């Protein structure tokens with residue numbers, strides 16, 4: 333029997349929170365980059381969710397069905413913000429092992445949120461194949477490019493055709 337559903341369809345969710353709009357604009361660029369990865373080889377369905385004022389519970393079912401989870405948070409008082417932690421803590425109830433994860437966010441000086449989220453994602457047994465993106469205060473054109481690349485790379489990983497990473501031996505030293 334033939335199926336109308338595209339054989340290679342993946343779901344990518346972008347969750348973010350933003351007080352002044354910088355992380356929101358980064359999230360929009362991440363989502364746009366992820367959308368750009370769809371091709372005849374496969375489709376990535378991208379959804380963007382603002383966590384402001386919301387309850388994490390409705391997202392848990394969506395997360396269960398999703399293939400990649402991206403989280404955007406500014407750094408406030410050396411930490412990611414509560415709605416992000418609330419959602420991440422509800423993931424202990426979901427089988428997220430092997431899904432792809434990534435983090436991004438704007439910061440002012442220390443920027444702990446992104447590495448803290450990445451660390452949490454790894455502890456939850458997600459794969460974090462692409463380094464997160466941090467932008468200092470208002471994102472620049474280069475920052476938005478890095479955000480689009482992040483979304484696109486994760487989406488390409490889902491479709492199984494990520495560009496191989498070249499590791500410079502000098503960077504390992």
Ligand SMILES: Cc1cc2nc3c(=O)[nH]c(=O)nc-3n(C[C@H](O)[C@H](O)[C@H](O)COP(=O)(O)O)c2cc1C
Nearest residue numbers: 350351352353354355406409410439440441442443
């Ligand atoms: C109350 C407050 C605390 C902050 N604490 C930190 C901090 O500890 N480290 C840091 O790098 N930036 C800190 N910032 C700066 C924010 O991360 C920065 O303004 C960021 O651009 C906000 O992103 P948004 O526009 O997505 O809300 C703080 C900002 C505020 C208002």
